[in-house]
Amino acid sequence: MKKILIFLGPPGCGKGTQAKKVSAKYNYGHISTGDLLRALANDPAADPEDKKLLEEMKAGRLVSDSLIYKLAFKEIEKYLLVGQGVVLDGAIRSVPQAEKYQEFFKSKNFENEVLALEISLTDEESFNRLTKRRMCKRCGAIIPYLPVTKDLSECPDCGGVLVIRADDDPAIISKRIEEQGNKTLGPIVEYYKKLGILKTVDGMLDIAGVESQINKILC
Ligand code: AMP
Numbered sequence: 001m002k003k004i005l006i007f008l009g010p011p012g013c014g015k016g017t018q019a020k021k022v023s024a025k026y027n028y029g030h031i032s033t034g035d036l037l038r039a040l041a042n043d044p045a046a047d048p049e050d051k052k053l054l055e056e057m058k059a060g061r062l063v064s065d066s067l068i069y070k071l072a073f074k075e076i077e078k079y080l081l082v083g084q085g086v087v088l089d090g091a092i093r094s095v096p097q098a099e100k101y102q103e104f105f106k107s108k109n110f111e112n113e114v115l116a117l118e119i120s121l122t123d124e125e126s127f128n129r130l131t132k133r134r135m136c137k138r139c140g141a142i143i144p145y146l147p148v149t150k151d152l153s154e155c156p157d158c159g160g161v162l163v164i165r166a167d168d169d170p171a172i173i174s175k176r177i178e179e180q181g182n183k184t185l186g187p188i189v190e191y192y193k194k195l196g197i198l199k200t201v202d203g204m205l206d207i208a209g210v211e212s213q214i215n216k217i218l219c
Helices: 015-026 033-042 048-052 063-080 093-109 124-130 170-178 182-195 207-218
Strands: 004-008 029-032 086-089 114-120 135-136 198-202
Touching: 004 015, 004 182, 015 086, 015 207, 029 033, 029 063, 033 048, 033 063, 033 086, 063 086, 063 093, 093 182, 114 182, 114 207, 124 135, 124 170, 170 182, 182 198, 198 207
Parallel strands: 004 086, 004 114, 029 086, 114 198
Antiparallel strands: none
8 A cells, every 4th residue: 555645625525534544544644734734823832933824724725835844744754754654634735735745755765655535525515514514622523514503512532612613614615615625626636647646536425435435445
């Protein structure tokens, strides 16, 4: 199995959920740039200049490439150095980023160890899912499709309080889909297709259905 698994897909396609499952099953490092950025936002000791760059995230836009590379490459290297694979979750969101990551993998002699996994989903379904999901304040788990009437309840994993993620506000969701949905994703998917390292699974299926498709690809 390839050592570097890149999960691609529009917001709400289930990248995070599936990336966590794969990393647990194969003992791969799970690297979510969204999680790394949220950790940075909550770190009182973080560089204030880096924190300033997070304003873009609050508005639903992409944060600067330099910050992404700084956070992600260090994490990736940590796992590769000890022989562990990595699952990249939302870490690549533009063609220039895809190119830069490939350069990085090449510099580490890992360019033949890359597989891109696209979880496809329409922008409409993306919007529906994001407006309905909740996040656990304590462990960060994303809880899909919670009925909106049950606004706040407990996380099934740790019992923490469920909240609406700051950038899951409908206006910000629309912005994210515009910037990070299928219009942006298309050229990235094409990039990996041309390299011959792309696999696609149907994100309209339920969590178990997507998982089983991914398992078939990885086995
Ligand atoms: P996520 O948790 O993956 O939905 O990411 C949350 C937010 O973090 C995104 O809406 C972006 O603002 C930012 N972000 C995460 N990954 C990247 C990336 N690779 N490039 C630029 N911005 C990113």
